[in-house]
Amino acid sequence: MARKANATQGDSAGDAIIIKKYANRRLYNTSSSSYITLDDLAGMVRDNVEFQVIDAKSGEDITHSILTQIIMDEEAHSGQQMLPVSFLRQLISMYGNSMQAMMPSYLEASMANFRANQSKIREAFEKGLSGGPLAALHETNMAMMRAAADVFIPGAASRTATPRSTKPADEKPGDEIAALREQMAAMQKKLDELSK
Template identity: 60%
Template sequence: MTEKAEGKSDTVIIKKYANRRLYNTQSSSYITLDHLSKMTREGVEFRVLDAKSGADITHQILTQIIMEEEASGEQMLPVNFLRQLIAMYGNSMQGLIPHYLEASMEQFRANQMKLRKAFEDSMESNPLARLAQQNIAMFQAAAAAFMPGAEGAATPPKPAEPAREPEAEADTKSEIDALRNQMLEMQKMLDKLAK
């Protein structure tokens, strides 16, 4: 039997008992704060309810998880930030702080996603990536020179090459042709030595 939050069928209900045990009503199992921490990182929505009173204590449990993370050496919150945060309690601006912090975190996550995308896009146009593709093409040409009959049969598919200028393409072809000729000459020399 699974209990869900009102209006949100995808929210997992966790019950906290007096003995400090947490019970996941979706999986019908007891869990720990580490499980809740993992669920949070995975984006699973959950609410923690006091088993006796039914009060929503999600905020307290999340704060407890942060305290345990900070105590275990995974400190993320600077001391100066914590002091300023404590000083805001009872201040007339206290009501604005949660919204401000939430908006700041959303902006941080959005910027993080943009940065990741920009990094991935830059890898596609990276000259070193192009050089690696050229090296693979030359290696395949060298392998084809040693095994002329297997040129089209067992060669792996070539990676998609970025568009190049005609001059660069001509240079690459001439380099491949030069390597192929050198390989053929080496093969001839090896054949003579084997006789």
């Protein structure tokens, strides 16, 4: 199916395409003057096309709920689920938690880190899983998750920590791990300041 939605990328650079959602659940792309589907919106996301979904009756910005609906559809129909049940449970448990406000920025930082290292991960899978960049990235991600668990749920990391890698004692962690630890320390300091 051709994507009608991304034929026009907005009036000028940086403008978001306005999508109107009507009561009959139809989505209307005001830029291309055509009706589109959730699949079209998913394609726009993949193509990095900025858009904003507005409820046609109330004028309310409902982009968040539409993006969430796209994720639910992808999880239900793609045949391959990206979000593990354990992650979903942990995410749900954060609602109402005192640290809920910190989760969006943490998740954004985690995704930015993943995307920045995506080419390294792909390369590591092509070369094999043992050693190399994937092992270092795994260690980095585990250190980040342990630090985040300590911040968000004190004591949780010690209960659920995975065994550390079997590196020789004289081997020093890579520069990426040291930088990540510094970032996590800065995040911890900010969290401490916010909780006062």
